[in-house]
Amino acid sequence: MKAHFRRVLRLKRDEQIEKAVGEIVAGNDAADLKSELARIDTYSTLLSVSEALPTREWVWPAVLTCVCVAVVGILWSLRVSHTDVSLALDTTSLQANIAETWRIENAFRSPLMHFERLTTISAPNLGISIEQSSGDAWLELEGGQIALQNLELKDKTTIEILSDENEVDLFASRAPLSGRVSVLGKVTVTAGPRFGEVATHHSFNIDIPETIEFAVIDPKGVPTQLSVHAPAKWSLSKPRCSEISFAREEVSGAAQHALTSGLTSGTIRFNDTSWPVLDLREGDLLRVNRTDSARIEAHGDRGLMHVTLTGAVGSVTVGDSETRKELAPSYLEYLYNRKSLAFVWGAIVFLWGLIWRMSKAMFG
Secondary structure, three states: OOHHHHHHHHHHHHHHHHHHHHHHHOOOOHHHHHHHHHHHHHHHHHHHHHHHOOOOOOHHHHHHHHHHHHHHHHHHHOEOOOEEEEEEEEEOEEEEEEOOOEEEEOOOEEEEEEEEEEOEEEEHHHOEEEEOOOOOEEEEEEEEEEEEEEEEEOOOOEEEEEEOOOEEEEEEEOOOEEEEEEEEEEEEEEEEOOOOOOOEEEEEEEEEEEEEEEEEOOOOOOOEEEEEEOOOOEEEEOOOEEEEEOEEEEEEEOOEEEEEEOEEEEEEEEOOOOOOOEEEOOOOOEEEEOOOOOEEEEEEEOOEEEEEEEEEEOEEEEOOOOOOEEEOOEHHHHHHHHOOHHHHHHHHHHHHHHHHHHHHHHHO
């Protein structure tokens, strides 16, 4: 029976009791109250029977409770699409996919640079002009003052940077590139159209900096390589990358590949949560996904790269294919940590509605 009907029965019974008490207090004969007493007895019997009947008033509160619990569970299990992080680490390897054209300015200075798998090499004042459609041309510069003036990498380029105390190697593939390198002083220039062939080998004493231009027009399967030997301190700033990783693939034998990490130390802070700072250990396999809007900077000194990343990313992945763990806060953690007005009022309304429905069902 509905709670409304039970309330009506209680009200009518109480009215009859009050009426009968009034009659007796007024001095009327109790024998005249038989009809009122009969009604009181009828109302009491009906109430006893109705309260003994099974009721379904609990159904809607139970459904509401289940829905609320389900919503909370979904918010707890679903990860946010982007989270704000602050990352700082030292590494000897870095791999990234370029999201938009990136122009590197005056990044490297060295007494020895080597370039492999180029399409064109041009320096008219030095008498150098090589064009190799197969993309196998190479260039070596030694001595004097050598500086990479600029290097332009197109979007969708995959780059990998490896660093140690004696050398920095940059590999680029999957998209065209172009660049310029300046030379000054006593410099030896050696170049050829393909490995094992030398087209130019001259030594120059250059008083005014000369520029050598190079390009890769139609990249092949093997990456273009830039090797900087005994580099001075260097810096790469503000690339836009779709993802960045600090693991590299090593080939140990025929068809045997293994992922290794160049990471030596570092920390990650998830700014959208109250999580403690995550300490990274040497050898951790680390990948940061969907980094298009994050700010990335890399500095090199004494064989190590110091990399910082700040801003919104998709997630952070630690581990290989077998031990991989994807780190990103749930929507519930995100909303709670942001202390958003919607979360606070939503929680209040949820609790008030739940208590009201349960009390209505239990106490009529």
